[in-house]
Amino acid sequence: MKGDTTGKIVAISGMSITKTSIILALVLITASWGFILTSEGASLSEYFSAGNLYHTKKFLASMFGLDGGKPAFFSAESWSNALKLTYETLKMSVMAIGFTGIGMLLTVIPASRSAADGSITLRSTWYGWLVFGLIRLLYIFSRAVPELVWAMIIIFVFKPGILPGAVALALHNFGILGKLCAEVVEDLDWQPIRALRSSGAGTVQILTYGILPAVTPKFITFLLYRWEVIIRTTIVVGFVGAGGLGQQFRLSMSWFQYTEITLLLICYFLLVVGSDMVSGLLRRITQ
Template sequence: MHKWKTSFRLHKRFILSLILLAVFGWSLFAVKWDADEVYHAGGIPTLGQIFKGLFQPDLSPEVLSKGLEAAWITLAYAVAGMSLAIIYAFIVGVLASGTLTSSRAARLANKVFFRGILGFTRSIHELVWAWLFVAAIGFSPFAAIFALAIPYGGILGRIFADMLNDVPKEPIKALWAAGASKLEVLFYGYLPLVRADMISYTMYRFECSIRSSAIMSFVGLGGLGYQIQLSLADLKYDQVWTYVFYLIALVVLVDIWSNFVRKGLTDRKRRRGFSTGWRASLLAALLIAGSWIYIYFIDHADISDLFSDQNAEYAGKFFGGLIGLNENNPAFFDAESWASALKLTYETLEMSVMAIGFSTIAACLTVIPAARNIASGNLTISKKWYNWPLYGLVRLVYIFSRSVPELVWAMMIIFILKPGILPGALALALHNFGILGKLWAEVIEDMDPRPIRNLAASGASKIETLFYGILPIVMPRFLTYVLYRWEVIMRTTIVVGFVGAGGLGMDFKLAMSYFQYTQITLLLLCYMILVVIADFASESTRKTVK
């Protein structure tokens, strides 16, 4: 019976893989692969100039100084946004978990209501929130900070709620039986069991918020993204790469700090673990304090200005326009507008499938040399002189790929390829390929090496070891990560469209530029429909993988 179940699961995964390949093939038909239809006339020379700038960045004192200032603004906005996101995520996440309710009906109502809030706030991309806040309150740093805090709070809150729900019930029941109050149960029962996981995941999202903070700059709020945009507009690719390297350095530093914190969390029993955690906490407090001091005293942002009569008038006009006040024929009630928007929605779906397909293929071709246990020979009992150099090269490419935001990739690719869904798909694929490859490599590194060693010791070739040893074990996790990244890509498709990469994003930017508020609402509705479809399809497919 067990053998039959195992065979059935493998059969389902094989069928699922074929279906995913077929869907990717379907998406490729959305592009006319004629060279005249794909490339700009000067696309190839432009590509050469971009590569020249990559290897010869502008290192003049003026550009380096400007990059350092822009990097600090990017970091300050990210830290401030995440500090608000953590507060929002903790409060709403606890309420969404139902841990503070006693009756089953109240717990269900809490979960439905507060999970709905978290779902709505995380479904809209942070750059879309930034556009909305800029339109409502102007070019205030708080537009970027709130635009980061709301979606990241939604993402963190959802994860926090799931973590609290997965806590073993025995210690909690013991606290209830001892007469503990709801808050005591939360702080002495739930939180000690999930604190390490919460901090670890928050650090991961903080790394993501650095990239998002840079993207915020594209709506005119300063920072690295703003400098990249100006340099691209002036065709100064050497300056573009200088600012991109600043962004990569920020992401790498945060990644190192994140590993430092996680190591401290898993090493608490040792004295060094306490010291590590203390130093990490001190650094976090200094960053938060420094960011808010900069925002209030140097950037001269005052939250009370947001509640001025003028801003209230602008916000009322903007949000009133979104729901169609004083408009005879709102776009979201017009059949032709819906038909046009749904066509763009279909294109956006094709773009997302194409993007995850390209990134999956690239990850497949590079993931084996990117695994540390394969480079060292511990997994396959095969040590070659080129293993470690190849490992370092691929890992460096992964860091470079995922550190550059999708929008930055799109802005460079659009100089080479004509507007459409292909440049958008390539930009999304370039960013997610690095993330997917890193996640896959870590899956291989976490494998039990004994079955693979036995296979290699019995005389199996490298290809046989790969297809009969490694892949059957890691394939479920691989597919899970592909589906997870597809969900993320679906939320990000609207962003690459802002620079002419097709789909809903391009029309959304035009609607914002021409103050077509009800059209904005219609496009947001279509965007949310796509996100819901992605969530449902991904969740259903993940169950099949299991």
């Protein structure tokens, strides 16, 4: 009888959050579209007007090099330059995920609830909880700020190049990867670790023989997944002068060299598809 009521209460509270969410979502959608269509002055008919259509056609024609002149994607020199930038972008992304991974590995154990409550270190202390809270706050902070904003700040400090881009990408992804990996540590199966502990293993031994082997496959999966995302974003941090394809993309845009843009987009696309394939292959190896 009692279990029945609890079940009902859970169901009701479950219903209510779903219902509240639906109402909240509808209100948000109505208010947002209302705001954009009225005070922001967005007009769909204006956006798809004849004048805009003409501009779009002209833009596309110049992207494909139909407006005269030699298109950049038929020039060997442009290709070699673009491929060099692609190579640089690839290096930036690897560096970024490397920094992210180092930051994550240094913080992930104290950032897991299991470390704070004493499952790993054998005892729960107030400073354990303090460190746990501080690192979790740091994670939220670092992932809430977009890469581009980090890049805008970082570029004040570093000279333009691939290092500031990598640092900006790492700062944002540190929070995401940290959170994902801390959850992996929390979700571990604790039976083998308890067995290790009861046979007299210390903290370091528990880490190397109990936790590390269990978390490695998941960590590598997440690392590769974030690497794919980083590849896509390298072009964006380049916009503010952090090197690679993005920097050239911005320059070509402001010089109206649209065939150059097409070439850079082709390289960018190849990089994204190629890295997806490599990452998929590596992930299959770890499974």
